[in-house]
Amino acid sequence: MGSSGGVAVVLAIGTANPPYCVNQVDYPDFYFRITKTDPNSPLKDKFRRICEKSGIKKRYMHLTEDIINQNPNLVIYKAPSFDARREILVTQVRIDMPTADHKLANLIGLKSSVQRFMIYQQGCFAAGTALRLTKDLAGNNAGA
Template sequence: HLGKTTTVKRRYTVLSREILDNYPELASEGSPTIKQRLEIANRAVLEMALEASLACIKEWGRPAQDITHIVYVSSSEIRLPGGDLYLATELGLTPDVGRVMLYFLGCYGGATGLRVAKDIAENNPGSRVLVTTSETTILGFRPPNKDRPYDLVGAALFGDGAAAVIIGSNPDLSRERPFMELNYAVQQFLPGTHTVIDGGLTEEGINFKLGRDLPQKIEDNIEEFCKKLMSKASVNNYNDMFWAVHPGGPAILNRLENTLKLNSEKLECSRRALMDFGNVSSNTIFYVMEYMRDELKSKGRGGEEWGLALAFGPGITFEGILMRSL
């Protein structure tokens, strides 16, 4: 029961029967299809990013032309110019919008996008930064093969989607309603673990290998990392905080919960995002944060003030942000 193992109840994918009918070669083992995959992915990634960005700008309530910078995160497209340019054009942003591309960071890309946007916002008074993440599994799709049963776990765990958020400093409270403050951000890699999450581009697309020791490596290093982030706030009990953790898979969440002795409801938003969307790479942290925003809102004054956003990916890289609920 893969659904039980991965805890994923539904996922959304770009890949469809129609696409496979148009590109039958995607279903045959070993055929060089990187060109076809990029044809599908480049278009899909932009389309999803555009939809997420438009919804985000609408909720923000200010005109798109007020966006001064764009941070575009994806591990699912390859082209020059990149999707950042096409997105800026489609949204009608000004031609002097400052663009940053974050390519192929994998699952921690969303958190990196937030860290980079925070730096831009703090260093450019009045700026408003659109962070958008968009991912599809097309580049890594492989036809089912009984010699690679592990592929099915990936197929049941990973999904497609996009997300968008606007970051700024000194909000204009007459027309903006910020819900989270990004207080302090840290990125760290674990020396000597670069082979644990291993990805490479081939003629057939992207091949990923995930080491079985990934949850253990995260478990061994996570407590020290969290302490570093928490040192900037006046909190030292893990259960006094809210947690927005990238749900790489259920094992990672379970290990984290046990190691840090978290109450079972602490990772509820992460588990729900995994169940509802799967692991959508760089996007997932935003789905978790959206659930977290609703949860904190419903708790009102009784909600936790401080929290951590955490994501893990190739490197092994940890990306963490100390956040304050507003």
């Protein structure tokens, strides 16, 4: 309970997945193919075992084999790839200024006095961060 005297409750959770999907059972082959790593390496067997035990069924990603083939520095250790990564981010993830959350707030008429927060570049970790921040905001602000 926060100072508002209420309890924060999650009413809904949504998901958004990138369009490209690789089944976990195929991921070791995919990874070793795109990184041009020896497919007969003992590391591949170890990687396959890790993938099998992970409990993950599907991997969603923005990077397709075509994108990686067009930008080989993405999979070369310590190769310069900042410009390619930024271009992919802008076109695939649609990062823009002003940010999407700001545009959405304006579209739905959200008052500027409403507290909000941005979470960028955290991948899957963002979900836990968003839930913690949301609970704090809702639990400590009456009527939130």
